[in-house]
Amino acid sequence: MAPSPPIQAMDVTSLRAVLVEMRRGLLPSRFEKAQQPDAHRLQLGLRSLQGTLWLELSWLAEAPRLLAIDPPLRQGDGSTLAQQLQHGLRGLALVSLEQQGWERVVALGFAPRPGEPIARQLVLEVMGRHSNLFLLDEDGRVITLARQVRQDRSRLRPIGTGDAYVPPPPMAGEPPRLQEDFASWQRRLSLLPQTVGQALLGAYQGVGPALARQLADAWLLLPVDSLQAEQWQQLWQRWRLWLETMEQERFALGWGGPSDYRCWDSGAAATVPTPWAINRGLAGYYDDRLGRRELEQRRASLRQRLQTAAARERRNADQQQALLAAVPGSEAMQRRADGLLSVPAPSRDEIDEAQRLYRQARKLRRSVAAITPRLELHQQRLAAIDTSLTFLEQAENGAQLTAVEEDLPALLPCRDSQGPGPSRRLRRGPAGSAPSPLELRSSGGLRLQVGRNHRQNEWISLQQARRGDLWFHAQECPGSHVVLKGSEGTPSDEDLREAADLAAHFSRGRANGRVPVVMVPTGDLQRIAGAGPGTVRHRGGTVLWAVPDRAADLLAEPPRLPGTEQP
Incomplete structure (x- = not known):
């Protein structure tokens, strides 16, 4: 998976764009509910004439934001911050949304009724790692805040509960103005020998890295003094278009180009705006990006735990292998003991030494019976962990990562499985639930089941298998079990090929052009006694050569089986 x-x-541009939509559809609206789903987000429920709308205010350093969102799940309404807002905003209405100048600071004003004095202000500072949220009283004092800013964190602006709210320090640079002429604008950007991007960021307020890329595009890294007259004119026209969009509030959401998204675009702005289009679009963007980041963090944590467990199993296996390698030495000990006792008159010390050697030789011979199964157990665990690492690297969503987590109690020692409570839950899954393998339809209409963890592998290969079902697995390679439900119809050659391609695709050999895949009737599978879930052996089998890339066509639009949800 790519990072x-x-x-x-x-x-500032995207912040103003979302505020324009909010003022049109949200003012005035009555405060109803506050909840805090995690440490960096607050969600507010507000009732207007159009119904209940939700705002999300986030001070996460990587993605601070203010957006209208779809109704969220109920979570975090018992947090201290949510309870303080619930108490402080009860009975009030949101009557104003203000952003001053070119600062990324928004003040949400709450009053008993529209037209009455502001009784509370909720101030969100969207400023990277300095982002914060403040609830202020009618005198501008901090009632509560998301993060206490102590003296050791900010010498310029320490602020905490009970302090008078002080706005952030003024921004560097000049405020952009439509009234400024081309010569003044060009002169200001050319004051220092730097790149076009650096000049835009340093000369004017309200210009961030994304806007600089949108304005300068291919010239972003060029020295200012290298721009030709035609390039200066094109940059000037873009600058003017951006300023006109800001002044006339003709915002529209566009995707791609030099940045992920933009909220000013001449072609898009000319269309009739869709209500909440910018808010909903950006909410989806941040949900997607933050969701991907969370997946990568979970993946990295699981990878570390599995690799640590694999290293432990290798050490244990090496120890057992060393003990097993010492067993042939028992014969030499036996011969040495025989030699000591074969002398005409052995001394007491020689007799004691011979008895010690006999005991040690017998112990080594007896240890084979104990060492061999231990060694096999460590090797089985290593193979299972290796397969779990394959599942992990190929997981594409949170449900598939959760499937990998379900196997941890069977793979890791209790101290690594987050205690007995979570271990039992992960082993069984939700109460009364069956495993949920990936299910597809072959070209011939037969069900194809793909296990995405050890529990699912065992469920489809042993517990749910019926006479006529066929089992597929990449030969000598960690990966998923694939079962073609031949019990529901006669498989065609194309069905067999698709099943083999899936087994190759969901294996460690995915990157290879061709992968050998073993096909076995499920009736010929046997569970290995004492081994972990999903560990089977089989008799015979047919080897098919599969192409992992061909499975992409089958996975592109996976048909849903009636009455089931696709994982």
Whole structure:
């Protein structure tokens, strides 16, 4: 899996664009509910004439934002911050949404009724790692805040509960103005020998990295003094278009180009705006990017735990192998003991030494019976962990990572499985639930089941298998079990090929052009006694040569089986 891409920060342009939509559809609205789903987000439920709408305010350093969102799940309404807002905003209505100048600071004003004085303000500072959220009283004092800013964190602006709210320090640079002429604008950008991007960022307020890329595009890294007259004119025209969009509030959401998204575009702005289009679009963007980042963090954590467990099993296997390698030495000990006792008159010390050697030789010979199964157990665990690492690297969503987590109690010692409570839950899954393998339809209409963890592998290969079902697995390679439900119809050659391709695709050999895949009737599978779930042996079998890339066609639009949900 590719690493999660960087997240484009919300700048002044996108902040103004979402506020325009909010003012049209949200003012005034009555406060109803506050909840805090995690440490960096607050969600507010507000009732307007159009119904209940939800805002999300986030001070996460990588993606601070203010957006209208779809109704969220109920979670985090018992947090201290949510309870303080619930108490402080009870009975009030949101009557204003203000952003001053070119600062990324928004003040949500709450009053008993529209037209009455502001009784509470909720101030969100969308400023990267300095982002924060403040609830202020009518005198501008901090009632509560998301993060206490102590003296050791900020010498310029320490602020905490009970302090008077102080806005952030003024931004460097000049405020952009439509009234400024071309000569003044060009002169300001050319003051220092730097790149076009650096000049835009340093000369004017409200220009962030994303806007600089959108304005300068291919010239971003060129020295300012290298721009030709025609390039200066094109940059000037883009600058003017951006300023006109900001002044006339003709915002529209566009995707791609030099940045992930943009909220000013001449072609898009000319269309009739769809209500909440920018808010909903950006909410989806941040959900997607943050979701990918969370997946990568979970994947990295699981990978570390599995690799640590694999290293432990290798050490244990090496120890057992060393003990097994010492067993042939028992014969030499036996011969030495025989030699000591074969002398005409052995001394007492020689007799004691001979008895010690006999005991040690017998112990080594007896240890074979104990060492061999231990060694096999460590090797089986290593193979299972290796397969879990394959499942992990190929997981594409949270449900598939959760499937890998379900196997941990059977693979890791208790101290690594988060205690007995979570271990039992992961082993059994939700109460009364069956495993949920990936299920597809072959070209011939037969069901194809793909296990995405050891529990699912065992379920489809042993517990749910029926006479006529066929089992597929990449030969001598960690990966998923695939079962073609031949019990539901006669498989065609194309059905067999598709099943083999799936087994190759969901194996460690995915990157190879061709992969040998073993096909066995499920009736010929046997569970290995004492081994972990999903560990089977089989008799015979047919080897098919599969092409992993061909499975992409089958996976592109997986048909849903009636009455089931696709994982």
